[in-house]
Amino acid sequence: MKYHKPQDFDEASRLAAGAKGATRFLAGGTDVLVQMRADVFTPDEIIDLKHIPGVKDITRRADGGWTIGIAVSGAEMSEHADLHAEWPGLVEAMDLIGSTQVQGRATLVGNLCNASPAADSVPAMIAAGVTVTVTGPNGSREVAVEDIPTGPGKTALARGELISAVNIPARGDHGGDAYERFIPRTEMDIAVVGVGINLRLDGDTVTEARVGLGAVAPTALLVQEAADAIIGTTLDDAALDKLAAATSAACKPINDKRGTVEFRTHVAGVLARRVALTAYKRAKG
Numbered sequence: 130m131k132y133h134k135p136q137d138f139d140e141a142s143r144l145a146a147g148a149k150g151a152t153r154f155l156a157g158g159t160d161v162l163v164q165m166r167a168d169v170f171t172p173d174e175i176i177d178l179k180h181i182p183g184v185k186d187i188t189r190r191a192d193g194g195w196t197i198g199i200a201v202s203g204a205e206m207s208e209h210a211d212l213h214a215e216w217p218g219l220v221e222a223m224d225l226i227g228s229t230q231v232q233g234r235a236t237l238v239g240n241l242c243n244a245s246p247a248a249d250s251v252p253a254m255i256a257a258g259v260t261v262t263v264t265g266p267n268g269s270r271e272v273a274v275e276d277i278p279t280g281p282g283k284t285a286l287a288r289g290e291l292i293s294a295v296n297i298p299a300r301g302d303h304g305g306d307a308y309e310r311f312i313p314r315t316e317m318d319i320a321v322v323g324v325g326i327n328l329r330l331d332g333d334t335v336t337e338a339r340v341g342l343g344a345v346a347p348t349a350l351l352v353q354e355a356a357d358a359i360i361g362t363t364l365d366d367a368a369l370d371k372l373a374a375a376t377s378a379a380c381k382p383i384n385d386k387r388g389t390v391e392f393r394t395h396v397a398g399v400l401a402r403r404v405a406l407t408a409y410k411r412a413k414g
């Protein structure tokens with residue numbers, strides 16, 4: 130196996146484009162190294178991104194948004210007071226990942242590119258309207274998070290492409306987000322359903338909303354019908370009923386030992402109600 134330590138993203142892209150055999154990028158390693166140890170998957174080439182300058186930085190942009198370096202861990206996000214205060218749902222989603230040890234390494238980008246349909250940070254990022262900067266042989270482009278996973282274990286990244294930054298939009302006034310998942314145990318389990326909601330208010334009325342849904346389809350989903358159900362409402366019972374129905378209707382889950390199709394579909398609606406109420410409360414301040 131070949132190990133590479135590029136000093137910038139262009140070099141990382143060139144290495145990936147020229148690699149022979151299966152390649153993995155190394156961010157926190159909590160998926161890559163665990164899969165290697167368990168003999169699930171052993172890459173021919175590993176491209177370690179942690180030594181590229183700036184990858185551990187959390188930076189406030191001039192437009193008020195945040196740029197998160199690709200090697201920033203969940204623990205570092207949780208400990209960042211301003212980021213946590215502005216995007217509690219997104220930070221809490223990351224905070225659900227694994228144990229304290231895993232938290233010290235796991236990254237947003239690794240969670241996204243491992244492309245598990247049950248990845249916790251992905252519905253929260255979709256709800257927040259997060260984009261990623263993709264760097265490749267033809268330069269860089271900005272891509273919405275919901276357009277990165279294409280199926281279990283698969284992404285839209287072409288050969289030689291990698292993610293070089295995570296871009297969180299400006300919070301703006303009167304906004305709030307939240308994320309919750311259902312797991313069969315109290316911790317250290319994989320989501321059976323995960324729901325992230327981000328909304329903005331004018332007075333008591335919801336003026337903008339985004340709903341991200343995880344673990345109930347081959348990829349995490351942006352559910353426009355669920356957002357439409359609460360935009361223009363004061364999140365009264367009728368709106369919450371419509372939100373729950375639209376969220377459940379978007380589910381295309383599998384049956385497995387951790388949850389049946391019927392159970393996952395029902396729980397998605399229940400969680401959407403709860404998460405919307407939390408996001409609304411946060412938006413009220």
Ligand SMILES: Cc1cc2nc3c(=O)[nH]c(=O)nc-3n(C[C@H](O)[C@H](O)[C@H](O)COP(=O)(O)OP(=O)(O)OC[C@H]3O[C@@H](n4cnc5c(N)ncnc54)[C@H](O)[C@@H]3O)c2cc1C
Binds near residue numbers: 162225231243247286
């Ligand atoms: C004990 C344990 C518990 C866990 N619990 C959870 C949980 O509750 N919820 C959950 O969602 N996940 C969980 N995970 C999975 C894992 O921790 C997360 O998916 C984590 O966010 C992966 O991030 P990483 O930086 O460690 O990724 P890595 O292992 O470094 O990489 C993961 C994948 O992303 C790719 N990649 C990395 N960086 C880039 C880049 N810049 N550009 C393109 N591709 C890239 C790699 O090639 C690889 O395919 C758990 C893992 C363990 C070991």
